[in-house]
Amino acid sequence: MHRSYDLWIAYMENRLPEAEREEAERHLYVCDDCLALYLRVVDQQSVAWEEERAKVVTAEVMDTIQSQGQYSGAKLQMRRERRRRLIHYTVAASLTLLLMSSGVFQQLMSYTESWRNAYEVADQQKVPNAEKVMKHATSLLEGWMKRASFN
The missing domain is CATH 1.10.10 (Arc Repressor Mutant, subunit A)
Known part of the structure; x- marks a missing residue:
């Protein structure tokens, strides 16, 4: 059964x-x-x-x-902020490596050297302001003396 x-x-x-x-x-x-x-x-x-x-x-x-x-709201926000910062730093580091490997920074350095050289040449050709004032004052005095001697 x-x-x-x-x-x-x-x-x-x-x-x-x-x-x-x-x-x-x-x-x-x-x-x-x-x-x-x-x-x-x-x-x-x-x-x-x-x-x-x-x-x-x-x-x-x-x-x-x-x-x-x-996670409370503040903890979640802090976690998101950390993640966002990490992404930004990663992007910045990646761009820096990319620019370094492509030679962009070297080209910028050569431009800054040429600019520095141009400024140095301009500085050497500049006449100091005091010297300009002295020349102007001398020319004024000479002009007054010539007028005074003609009178």
């Missing part, structure tokens, strides 16, 4: 009295249909157990996250 589906669930959950349990075990050795039914119960119960365990684990993880505190 075949056993019922509910009996195999009770057997699997260890809810049967010891004598009935031993009789069910002996029956599994001789009845292929009941063994197949028992294996189907085990598969279904294991799926249900896995789903239940997944729910429990999810609840535990969520409780842990809430107990540790999620």
Whole structure:
């Protein structure tokens, strides 16, 4: 005689009295249909157990996250700011390396040297302001003296 589906669930959950349990075990050795039914119960119960365990684990993880505190607005903003700075520094360093490898900085240095040389030449050709004032004052005095001597 075949056993019922509910009996195999009770057997699997260890809810049967010891004598009935031993009789069910002996029956599994001789009845292929009941063994197949028992294996189907085990598969279904294991799926249900896995789903239940997944729910429990999810609840535990969520409780842990809430107990540790999620990122507050200030912490999240600070994290975003750090990430933004890191991106900016990375871009700046990359551009610097690119410009250095392409020779742009060397060309700028040659331009600054030519500008420096041009300013040095201009400085050498400049006449100091005091000397200009002295020449102008001398020419004025000479003009007045010439007028005074003609009179």
